[in-house]
Amino acid sequence: MISLPKDVESQLQPHPDETHALLEAGSSNVGQLLSDAPPTFSTYEATYFEVGNGDICSHDPHLNSDGEALYRFLLEQSNRRPFTRANLRGTHTETRTRWVSHTDSNGRTRQKSETYTETVTDFDFCVDIFPPSELEHVQWSVPDTEPTYRGKMVRELEDTPSPSLAGIRREKRKATRKENRLSRKWNAERYATGLAPWTPREALHSYQVLARVEVTPLQSSKTLRRWADEYCASPKCLKEFEYDLKITSWEMSRVEHALRAMVMAAPYDGDINITFTKHRSKIYIRPNNTLSELLSNGWIKFLAIILFIYPFIWLFKRFHSRGGGKWKVCGAAYPMKKWVPVDGTESLPIDEEGSPSGSDLPPYSPFADDTPAPPPQTTKPHPYPGAGTPSEPIVNSLSASDANEKKLLGIPEMQWLRTWNAPITRAVVTKHRSSTPLLHPDSAFVDAFFN
Structure with a gap:
């Protein structure tokens, strides 16, 4: 070990005051670094409000300028499950007689009887149909060959391929009247x-x-x-992005027929009216300008219609280049039931970013534009050859061999109808009339009614 002279060693050692000054400077620098650190990250909370039947409408400026924020907002709001409300109403007509006074030209008053018909409401109630929470919803998009709103005020298709420097791209074209008519008919059949x-x-x-x-x-x-x-890139001042939330996998035509038969078996022989109303089924994104916000108010829009102001607004939306445009190209689907493998090895649905669809937010990849390739097609014959719409929906049918390998999750139509048989029958017999949905169904049911 080399030792230095004491006088040299004393010169090399720092003075105590200098050491204290250095420590104070270091602590102040650390404090300055902490104060200059970026704020803690927080999720952006967009503003929105509810419109008719629980639908959501937002004029948030950030959702109209940032595609990522709009995408995340739609995925987040899709966790709010929609539901369908079945409205059951029974009426009958009665012929009644009443005395009416008439005064002739001479001032004499006469009374005579006349008959009239009156519609009497026997019962009027509703039942809510909620999709099961154990089944994950999936994000879906409209096929390119189906007419829908793709940024203009007319329905378009995107099925015309054309060459470009980046490869083959698709161009939009206006749908014909025949295509629009067939599309509306197919939407009704599909539902x-x-x-x-x-x-x-x-x-x-x-x-x-x-x-x-x-x-x-x-x-x-x-x-x-x-x-x-x-x-978000569109400069139109009355544009609108509509996100559609749909409940799937139930044959609503058969559900309506079964509800009608259930009411008739109560017994009831009057006129039966059954309608289905969708709730929480739409998410609207509209621009943050005064005109768009005013038109989102139903009363102001009604006032503009009766004052003949709205026709001019409609012409501006329809024909001006910076007027209006609609996007109805995507949504979320909520199955009521689903067949899955018994061993539980079924893979989750994959979205366009390669992540499982559902409540989790998938990562964003700007170049993931291709739909995942489907598996190779086999030559299994169609169970309903030559039929336009099968009498039994293919989506709900399984062969005997498949039934041994798959199980049914969710709520089948017959199970729901059996559960609600007793409450609905009781409401018909007691002539229940209320706008509040029936709650807590009786688990008892009559199997003979469905067998």
């Missing part, structure tokens, strides 16, 4: 038979094609994020 909202009509001609379509809900050539970016 009545319980098929998924992204199912094309062509899928009914093959069982295997329909099975592939069921597991590929993202049918559009564009991702949901790209549609959100396209909406």
